[in-house]
Structures are given as structure tokens and as C-alpha cells.
Amino acid sequence: MRKVFILALTFLLVFSFTASADEIKIGSCIYRFNDAFMLRFRNAMSAESEKLGAKIEHADGQDNQITQNEQIDKFIADGVKVLIVNPVDRMSSQLIIDKAKAANIPVVFINREPPEEILNSYEKAYYVGAKAEESGTEAGQIIADYFKANPAADKNHDGKIQFVLLKGQNGHQDMILRSKYSVEAIKNAGIEPVEIASAIANWDKLQAMQIMNAFTMAIGPENIEAVIANNDEMALGAVEALKNSDYNKGDKNFYIPVVGVDANASALDAMNKGEMLGTVLNDSDNQGAAAVKLAYALASGGDVKSIGYEITDNKYIWIPYQKVTRGENK
Numbered sequence: 031m032r033k034v035f036i037l038a039l040t041f042l043l044v045f046s047f048t049a050s051a052d053e054i055k056i057g058s059c060i061y062r063f064n065d066a067f068m069l070r071f072r073n074a075m076s077a078e079s080e081k082l083g084a085k086i087e088h089a090d091g092q093d094n095q096i097t098q099n100e101q102i103d104k105f106i107a108d109g110v111k112v113l114i115v116n117p118v119d120r121m122s123s124q125l126i127i128d129k130a131k132a133a134n135i136p137v138v139f140i141n142r143e144p145p146e147e148i149l150n151s152y153e154k155a156y157y158v159g160a161k162a163e164e165s166g167t168e169a170g171q172i173i174a175d176y177f178k179a180n181p182a183a184d185k186n187h188d189g190k191i192q193f194v195l196l197k198g199q200n201g202h203q204d205m206i207l208r209s210k211y212s213v214e215a216i217k218n219a220g221i222e223p224v225e226i227a228s229a230i231a232n233w234d235k236l237q238a239m240q241i242m243n244a245f246t247m248a249i250g251p252e253n254i255e256a257v258i259a260n261n262d263e264m265a266l267g268a269v270e271a272l273k274n275s276d277y278n279k280g281d282k283n284f285y286i287p288v289v290g291v292d293a294n295a296s297a298l299d300a301m302n303k304g305e306m307l308g309t310v311l312n313d314s315d316n317q318g319a320a321a322v323k324l325a326y327a328l329a330s331g332g333d334v335k336s337i338g339y340e341i342t343d344n345k346y347i348w349i350p351y352q353k354v355t356r357g358e359n360k
């Protein structure tokens with residue numbers, strides 16, 4: 031009896047040892063740590079890895095593709111079982127795929143969508159994200175709904191919306207398609223959009239604030255009827271600039287509707303204070319969980335069809351966007 035017990039104990043010890051030696055290591059490459067949305071995303075991935083008992087390590091690409099390439103090489107040399115990559119430059123994804131392919135490990139891209147032909151060049155390459163056009167459409171609809179509910183928002187009474195556009199980093203699918211589809215959505219709602227100024231503020235709050243300060247000085251806040259920002263950080267930068275001109279401080283007569291995308295906590299806060307009109311939820315919790323679940327299944331030989339997220343074309347997991355407004359804005 032005692033012998034059996036000792037044998038069982040030995041087995042348990044050996045088993046638990048092998049289990050930890052086999053622990054799935056995930057190498058996660060983030061384009062830049064200092065990005066409010068990617069911080070949310072990173073936290074969601076860490077939480078999901080912990081749930082699954084996988085080990086995830088995040089590397090900060092510092093907005094530099096060369097730095098990120100080196101981090102990928104290092105992860106591969108360290109023996110990670112799978113890579114999750116938020117490319118600095120999505121057009122450089124082929125190089126990343128080539129590295130993963132040479133090491134025969136799967137790669138799950140997130141947030142920055144590689145061109146289709148690049149993703150298709152490796153059967154173990156996937157993309158987890160959200161459809162950029164959807165967020166653009168929803169942001170545009172929030173603005174159009176506001177104009178329909180508040181005729182006085184058309185300050186110069188011309189039936190058109192004179193708007194300012196703040197764009198994210200050049201080449202990002204969310205910069206290109208959000209810009210395009212938010213304007214399109216206003217048109218589709220039967221109102222003519224008129225772009226009076228636009229600039230690239232690189233997803234960044236400070237840059238957006240400086241640009242918006244310059245725009246309000248040049249144009250006059252009374253001549254701006256809406257601000258459309260490709261993300262919340264830039265929307266919040268615009269709000270700061272408007273507040274410098276004594277706009278968006280609670281007086282309805284000195285107010286410019288501002289929309290963003292992401293639904294960051296700071297944006298929801300600004301909405302509650304009446305400083306910002308609305309945003310679109312960019313669901314980092316679900317995107318992060320899906321990316322890690324997929325990576326884990328790929329690395330452990332599990333069934334990718336049973337992770338609880340639909341995989342389209344054997345390649346894509348799409349997480350829906352969702353409009354967020356305060357009731358009284360409608």
C-alpha cells in the first residue's frame with residue numbers, strides 16, 4: 031500500500047514537473063506600449079493567458095519596425111510556441127510571417143491588419159481584429175443622429191455639417207477606413223458633410239490638442255460644427271483644445287459635438303461630463319481573449335474551432351464594434 035502511495039506521489043511529481051516544462055510560452059509583440067488602447071489590449075491578453083495557464087511575455091516595439099523584428103527573432107530563439115504580433119507597419123507583415131514560417135510556429139496578428147495576400151502566404155497565420163469600416167460608419171451615425179435631434183447644431187443654417195477630421199497613423203486600416211466611412215455615414219443619413227480641416231495626429235492626444243488649437247484659432251470655434259477623430263485619445267485632445275476656447279464646458283451654446291472610437295475610460299468620463307458626444311466600443315477584452323485563445327489552441331495542437339469564436343476563411347476572427355452614447359444625445 032505504502033509502495034503504491036509512493037509510486038503515485040512520484041508520478042504526480044514527475045507529472046507536474048513535465049506540465050510546467052510544457053507550459054505554453056506566447057511571445058507578444060506590441061507596436062508601442064505607450065498607447066492607451068494597446069494597454070487595454072495587453073491587459074486583456076495577460077488576463078486570458080493567466081486563465082489558460084499559459085505564459086505570455088509582451089515586448090514594446092517602440093513604434094519601430096526594426097526593433098520589433100529583433101524582438102521577434104529573440105522570442106523565436108527563446109523557444110516561444112506561438113507569436114502574437116501587433117505590427118508597427120502592417121505592410122511589413124511578410125517579413126514577420128517569413129520568420130514564423132522558418133521556425134514553424136503559428137502567428138496571430140492583432141489590431142493592424144496585414145494585407146490579405148500576405149496573410150494567405152502562411153497557413154498558420156491569422157488575424158484577430160475588428161472591421162474598421164464598421165467603426166467609421168457608427169461614428170458618423172452618432173454625428174448624423176445628433177444633427178437630426180438638434181437642428182441648432184447646424185450653426186450656419188446651410189443644412190450641411192462643417193467638420194474637422196483628426197486622423198490616426200498613416201497607412202493604418204483604422205485611419206483609412208474610419209475616415210472614409212464616417213463621412214460616408216453622414217451622407218447616407220441624408221446630410222452633406224463638408225470637411226473644413228483635417229490632419230494626421232497619429233492616435234495621440236497631445237498632437238491632436240496642438241492641431242485642434244491651431245484649427246480653432248484659424249477657423250474660429252463658432253464655424254466648426256463637428257469633430258470626427260479616428261480614436262478617443264485624439265478626440266480627448268480636441269476636447270482639451272475646445273475647452274481652451276471656452277467650448278465644451280457644459281454650456282449648450284458653446285458646444286461642438288466630438289466623436290471618437292475605442293470607448294476608453296477617459297472618453298466615457300468626458301461623455302458623462304458632457305464634453306464629448308460619443309464613441310464606438312473597440313472591444314479589447316474580446317479581441318485580447320480571442321487572440322490568446324486562438325494562439326493557445328494553435329500552440330497546443332487544440333481545435334481552433336472550439337475556442338468559442340467564429341473563424342472566417344480559416345484566417346479571421348472579427349469582433350464587432352458598438353456605438354456608445356449618453357441617452358440625452360439621441
Ligand code: BGC
Pocket residue numbers: 061065066067068141142202204233260261262263291292312
Ligand atoms: C485604436 C487606436 C490605437 C490603434 C493602435 C486602433 O484600433 O482605435 O486607439 O491607437 O488601434 O494601432
Ligand code: CA
Pocket residue numbers: 184185186187188189190191192255
Ligand atoms: Ca452647417
